[in-house]
Amino acid sequence: MREFSLLKIIVCLLTLNMVFGVSLAQQKITGHIVDKESGNGIALASIKVVGTSQGTSCDSSGRFTLQTQHDSPLTLLVSAIGYRDAQVNYSAVKEDIKIALTRNEQLIDAVEISHRKKYNNRNPAVDLIHQVIKHKRINRLENQPRLTFQQYDKLQFGLVNPSEKYQSRLGSLEFFFKNVDTTTSPGDRLLTIFLQEQLSDVYSKNDPKAFKKRVKSIKQTDFDARYVNNHNIQSYLQYLFQDVEIYDENIFLINKLFLSPIANNAPVFYKYYIVDTVKTDNGSYIRLNFEPRNKTDLLLSGTLQITMDNRFAVRQATLRANKEANLNWINEIQIALSYAPNAEQYMFLERSDVDIVFGTNKRDAVYGRKTTLNYDYNFAPTFSDEVFAGAPTEILVNAKSNEGIVKQQRPIALSPVEDKVYVNIDSLNSNRTFNTMLAIGYLVGQGFYNAGPVEFGPVEYVYSQNNIEGNRIRIGGRTTGVFSERLFLEGYLAYGMQDKQVKYFIRPTLALNGKSVASYPAHFLQVAIQHDIFDPGRNLGFKKGDSFFQSIRSNRPTKWMDTYAYQLKHLIEFGNHISLQTSLLHHRRRAVGDLSFISSGDPTLNLPNINTNELELIFRWAPKEKFYYRNLVRSTIVEKYPVFNLQYNRGLKGFWNGDYAFDALRAFVSKRFFLKQLGFADMTVAGGKIWGTLPYPLLELPDVFREEDRHIIDFSMMRSMEFVADEYVRFSLEHQLEGFIFNKIPLIKKLNLREIWGVKMFYGRLTDANNPYLSDAVIRFDRDREGQVMTHVMDRSPYWEGKVGIDNILRVLRVEYVRRLNYLGLPNVDKDSYRLSLHLNF
Known part of the structure; x- marks a missing residue:
């Protein structure tokens, strides 16, 4: 011690x-x-x-x-x-x-930046940026306890320097090409063909965080609704021109994610140079320039003005894309942001301008421009939290009918040229030559010929071919808004030259909320009746996978069932894109051609039919979803938000000749991950389980191609009916690197190539009760023409296939190599394939 x-x-x-x-x-x-x-x-x-x-x-x-x-x-x-x-x-x-x-x-006001000296990572400009990054959280306006403000958005789209020949060669359309703007962009002539203005009330609070934008008034140019879906134009442009916030980690534009110059890891990718100080009535600011370390990456160049107080907030920002970046059809991107201080010296966004010139050169280009003004800020408002109910952005039902509010309250006046755009578009819609041009474009682009109340098509389904019907001819169509906004009809008649049988489909849809059946939120009742030949696993539908292009694919179906299908469906959508769908379905299936329903317990017994009745419930949640639509068909605009789907089916034995009682639960989640400079990846995970003793056509067949839903995982190298399961998991991952690797390789980087890779997986189990090798209560797996069993029970290994590819070849082509990675010993399987496809991407 x-x-x-x-x-x-x-x-x-x-x-x-x-x-x-x-x-x-x-x-x-x-x-x-x-x-x-x-x-x-x-x-x-x-x-x-x-x-x-x-x-x-x-x-x-x-x-x-x-x-x-x-x-x-x-x-x-x-x-x-x-x-x-x-x-x-x-x-x-x-x-x-x-x-x-x-x-x-x-x-001096500006200093030329010299690149002769080696850039020093420890310089005053970098120290300043680190301070800006450190103070980002307190400078974000959304951290205010409560606030409201008014927002005005003006979105424009048009041509840059349209040829003067249009005036002489288009005759009656000459007037439209004379309304050009020569002042906004010096040296250019801008012809606006789409203009939208909207006024919104914006609400925000910090604890808990919530945001709401209520669009109360919209004024926009509308083309003839027979040929142009004006909602889709608006949705697409708003998707390309999303709100820009410098304090976000990334700036999303034209489907690309650009790293913000004040992102947390921005000093790793950017160089910074202090230029000078700027003195104004509101204080002094430090002005600095920034540029990418590698200009081929998705980064920006520009200038920032930073406050010289203890907040280190951004006062102004000018951003531009680099010409060396791997971008398609983009000549120029310019962004200008302006902030102003409130009484507590918080810098709030006052105005943003986003300008993009699309095209391959100045003589063949279009432009898009979005101007946003935020004004009438109130930093101590009183409002109920009920204002945040529903989707974060809500377009009021009467927003378009209240377009007069925009005219009365717009904070900046339109120029004479802009004001005339509305009148000119109205004149175009009544011009016969213009309507003919739209009709031709609609036929080529959508595959339908419009005849007023009804349109006929799609063209690609008029002719197809299979081994039962031989040459198949089909005539189909659907109603348009001219017929009714609240009642929608679609259907077809088809005929097989070989089996000489008539097939048909009819599906009326009636809105129950007094609105258009295609509007959001939707609420409708639908009835469907269909008689046609289906490949096992197929559901009823207007497009059931038998188009001309689907009929020539290598793994097209060869086994068919003559099917009568009926469906009664009710769908209702709630706030924030939550929907609930309930259906009652009836199917009567009969084997045709060389397909047989042979009992697994008695080889001499051939079942004549497989009849089912199902009660179906589908819960879907797609938070903050934006979409394009045409009639009832919606296509999700893929952003960072996930999509969830939960489905339950209950088999009703004894009702309407139903032969089977069963329960089935299926679910999937799909999401896009933006990986900054590594591009983006789309991932989908799905799974399900079926309870009951059922013949294999009623179980999970993973090869069935479902065109109606992009979130369903299909497999390229899997044969028709190759695997079956009653418990399963699917997985899909596709990663697009957007040129991250190729951009670093000399010479190759000039080609603007982009890398793609992906994998798909399916793993399924078949319980003993549904296994025809172990159960006497189901049907045998069918055989092909060579006598080989077509359907297999998986072992303990999941099925995998992978792909690698090069995108953006000549700006329009994609080449992919797809390879099947296992189960190569099964009969008649293809190990790999090459695919060439057309892709137009920014």
């Missing part, structure tokens, strides 16, 4: 000696660096002990603390951007010193 106590005393004495020795060797200098004229503190001024490497910098108020081991007298060198350097003799210990700097009157 004595030895231990003595050791503690010795350690304590040594520690005190070291501390005391250091304190004697060091001296602390504190002070305040100020502007000589105003007396205000100078943020980020640097102080250095001359002749040594010791130094420090001021905080946001101009104060500093410097500890040095050198004895007095000392010479301090004080410097700051926009001020003359000063040397101060420090000869005695003082509690605090005050040093005044004189402004540099010879300071």
Whole structure:
């Protein structure tokens, strides 16, 4: 114990000696660096002990603390951007010193950045950016306890420098091409063909975080609804021109994710250079330029103005895309953001302008422009939390009918050219030549011929071919809004030249909420009746996978069932894109051709039919979903938000000749992950389980191609009816690197190629009760023409297929190599294939 106590005393004495020795060797200098004229503190001024490497910098108020081991007298060198350097003799210990700097009157407004010297990661500009990043959270306006403001959006789309020949060659359309804007973009002539204005009330709170934007008034140019879905134009442009917030980690534009220059890891990807200081009535700001370290990445260049107070907030930002970046059909991207302080000196976004010129050159280009003004801020509002109910962005039902509010309250007046756009589009819609052009474009693009109340098509389904019907002819169509907005009809008649049988489909849909059946939120009742041949696993539908292109694919179906299908469906959508669908379905299936329903217990017994009745419930949640639509068909605009789907089916035995009782539960989740400079990845995970003893056509057949839902995973190298399961998991991952690797390779980077890779997996189990090798209560797996069993029970290994590809070849082509990775010993399987497809991407 004595030895231990003595050791503690010795350690304590040594520690005190070291501390005391250091304190004697060091001296602390504190002070305040100020502007000589105003007396205000100078943020980020640097102080250095001359002749040594010791130094420090001021905080946001101009104060500093410097500890040095050198004895007095000392010479301090004080410097700051926009001020003359000063040397101060420090000869005695003082509690605090005050040093005044004189402004540099010879300071120029801008400095050319030289790249001859090696960039230094530790320079004042980087230190400043780190301060901006550190203070991002407190500067975000959404962190205010509560606030409201008005928002005005103006979205424009049109041609850049349209050929003057249009005026002479298009005859009656000459008037439209004379309304050009020559002032907005000096040197260019802008012809606007789409214009939308909207006014919104915006609400925000911080605890808990919530946001709501209520669009109360919309005024826009609308084309003839027979040929143009004006909602889709609006949705697409708003998707390309999303709101820009400099404080976000990424800036989303034209389906690309650009890293913000003040993102948390931005100094890894950007270089920063302080240019000068800017003095305004609202204070002084530091102006700095930034540029990418690698200009081929999805990064930006531009200028930031940063406040010189303790907030380090952004006052202004100008951003532009780099011409070297791997972008398609983009000539130019320019973004301008302007912030203004409130009474507490928080910088709120006052105006943003986003300009994009699309095309391959100036002579063949279109432009898009979005201007947003935020005004009438209230930082102490009173409102009920009920305002946040529903989707974050809500377009009021009467927004378009209240377009007069925009005309009365728009905060900036339209130019005479802009004002005339509305009148010109109305004149175009009554022009016969223009309508003919739209009709031809609609036929080519959508595959339908419009005849007023009814449109006929799709063209690709008019002719197809299979081994049962031979040559198949189909005539189909659907009603349009001219017929009715609340009642929608679609159907077809088909005839097989070989089986000489008529097939049909009819599906009326009636809105129950007094609105259009296609509007959101939808609420409708639907009845469907269909008689056709289906491949096992197929559901009823207007497009059932028998188009011309599907009938020539390598793994097209060869086994068919003559099917009568009936469905009664009710669908209702709630806020934030939650929907509930309930259905009653009846199917009568009869094997045709060389398909047989032979009992697994008695090889002499051939089942004549497989009849089922099902009660189906589908719960779907797609938060913040945006979509394109045509009639009842919706296509999700893929963003970062996931899509969830939960489905339950109950088989009703004995009702309407139903032969089977069963329960089935299926679910999937699909999401896109934006990986910053590594592009993006789409991932889908699905799974399900079926309870009951059922013939295999009623179980999970993973090869069935479902065109109606992009979230369903289909397999390219799997044969028709190859696997079956009653418990299963599906997985799909596709990663598009957007040129991250190719952009780093000399010469190849000039081709703007993009990398793709992906994998798909299916794993399923078949319980003994449904396995025809173990159960006498089901039907045998069918055989192909060579006598080989077509359907297999999986072992403990999941099925995998993978692909690699090169996208953006000549800006329009994609080449993919797809390979089946296992189960290669099964009969008649293809191990790999090459695919060439057309893809138009930014």
